Amino acid sequence: MEPIKVTAIFDIGRTNKKFFLFDQYFTEVYKVYHRLDFMEDEDGEACESIAALTKWVKKTLKEALALPGFQITKLNFTTYGASFVHIDHLGNPVAPLYNYLKAYPEKILIQFYSKYGPEEKFSRETSSPALAMLNSGLQLYWLKYAKPDIFKKIHRSLHLPQYLSYLFTGKAVSEYTSIGCHTGLWDFGKGTYHDWVNKEGIDQILPEVVDTTTSFAKTFDKHSMRIGVGVHDSSAALLPYLQSNDQPFALLSTGTWAISINPFNSSALTTEELRQDCLHFLNKEGSPIKISRLFIGEEHKVQIEKLYAHFNLEKGYYKQMPFEKHRYEKAKAQIQKHFKFEYLKPEAYGIPQANETDWNGFTDFEDAYYSFIHELTELQVASLNLVLKDTKVKKLFIDGGFNANPIFVEILRDKLPGLCIETTDFALGTALGAGILVN
Incomplete structure (x- = not known):
């Protein structure tokens, strides 16, 4: 009997790591759920272990490729945001996957906003409230000034979905949904990276930006497949709704946070809206989507x-x-x-x-x-x-x-x-x- 052609997806949450196989009708035909223990970074704070995650992802895919009834033809990744993996020329991580809840040193934050602020002006330009480490672009600034020895070793900084894709494609890229989730990297008015990124030389370690639908033909473990570049989880969650609705709608995605997403609203943010935890995401084409958050x-x-x-x-x-x-x-x-x-x-x-x-x-x-x-x-x-x-x-x-x-x-x-x-x-x-x- 012919094996059925399937799409493999890694869905990486902070707590649960999931792997799925979907048939051509997007029906789930196989799944793996897993939890990984956190490790400590060099400051003694809890963080995701890149080594453990990398090992689990490769092992899980290898096991799925050996399943007799399925032929994996496509592979993609979706993960939580605000997290960078910093790699050297050989593709090896040179720093921990720092936790986005880690405290941001006040002194460096003041230094940043004195150069590129004031805070509210910067928030308006980057369409995100000031969230310290959760503005993941500011993690790069923090590394440059707080941990220069580590910063010097970085060849590329990859958002977590793109790092997982890189493991199998060797292609270091970035895409809009990861850049656009409250990173402080993107100037929403200009539709490109914010001036501070170039002034600090951060652009040198950020890879080429490609469309979120990009995929590469690659071989892993003697199996050929098309491998996607990954996507930020909140943006991924919206896509099934966009595909099945032809009338405007909004989505209230609830869990620890309630995220209100209106894919049909790209209006500019006011200072008042930013204070109320309203921000923009970028959709897969690089256009802004208005969202608001409530804990x-x-x-x-x-x-x-x-x-x-x-x-x-x-x-x-x-x-x-x-x-x-x-x-x-x-x-x-x-x-x-x-x-x-x-x-x-x-x-x-x-x-x-x-x-x-x-x-x-x-x-x-x-x-x-x-x-x-x-x-x-x-x-x-x-x-x-x-x-x-x-x-x-x-x-x-x-x-x-x-x-x-x-x-x-x-x-x-x-x-x-x-x-x-x-x-x-x-x-x-x-x-x-x-x-x-x-x-």
């Missing part, structure tokens, strides 16, 4: 633990709760705010919050939870409206963790009556997106 997953996690403790309930209780209109109406009728948020800043949207959480103002857990989600969705609507305003979008897809929460979804429906809201489960959305690109 709701982490906020929900910390508040739900407090609620369980206060009402002495087992974890997971809220997941059994259906949407009950009368409880929502009761929460909606309250004038006072009940919750003090840990991470979210309602003031940024002109929304008040309680000075302290009022645990005793509720009759039971259900009442408290409905009040919390009512106050949380107020912020979610404000964040969504940053990307929806002045556009013709009539449909919103919700994917990720919160799409399984009927209380969150129904309250959003009530607060956004002009939108048709659908919950979808492109559980493999990022991997599918990477597969679409290489096909």
Whole structure:
């Protein structure tokens, strides 16, 4: 029997490493899930081990190539962003894969903005809030001034998806979705790298920029295939929706962060929007897409633990709760705010919050939870409206963790009556997106 032709995709998250084979209809026919332990960088801080990741990726592909029923004809990669792998002339990493949550030295940040700021002007030009290490371009500036010995050894700095592609193609390239995710590298007004990149000589270590759909014909382990250049995960997640919809839509991708993405909005960012965590991504063609971010997953996690403790309930209780209109109406009728948020800043949207959480103002857990989600969705609507305003979008897809929460979804429906809201489960959305690109 002829082996079936398949597309292989590595989907690399910070926690879970996944590998899929898809048939010609993009149906998953094989998968591997894996977790890798973090190592420590030279400062003693946790980071992804490039050596362990490289070894696992090569081993996993080799094992898949040996499967009798499949013939891998295409290969691509999607990974988290804000992460560089720095290689020498021989392609060997010369530095750890630094964690984007690592603290950025204040002195170097001040030095950077005194040269290329002020901060808000720079943020407007690069279409990203000031996020320190999460502005991954600033990691290169930090290396140049904080670790010059390492910086001198760098031949090329590759975004993580492109490094994985490089392992199999030997081609050092960059592409728009990785450059365009809050890196501080791109001047969105000029449509090219920002002036600071050239002035600091950073352009010398950045590879050629190619279209995200680029692929190379290569052989690995005596098997010939076309290998893509990789894609940033948030951009990959959008592609299955773009392919299956001909009307304008927005996507609310939920998890630790709720990312509101409107692929039909490329309007310029105001200083006020940047302060509200609104930014641009670049799509696969290099055009801007407006997005906004809200840290709701982490906020929900910390508040739900407090609620369980206060009402002495087992974890997971809220997941059994259906949407009950009368409880929502009761929460909606309250004038006072009940919750003090840990991470979210309602003031940024002109929304008040309680000075302290009022645990005793509720009759039971259900009442408290409905009040919390009512106050949380107020912020979610404000964040969504940053990307929806002045556009013709009539449909919103919700994917990720919160799409399984009927209380969150129904309250959003009530607060956004002009939108048709659908919950979808492109559980493999990022991997599918990477597969679409290489096909």
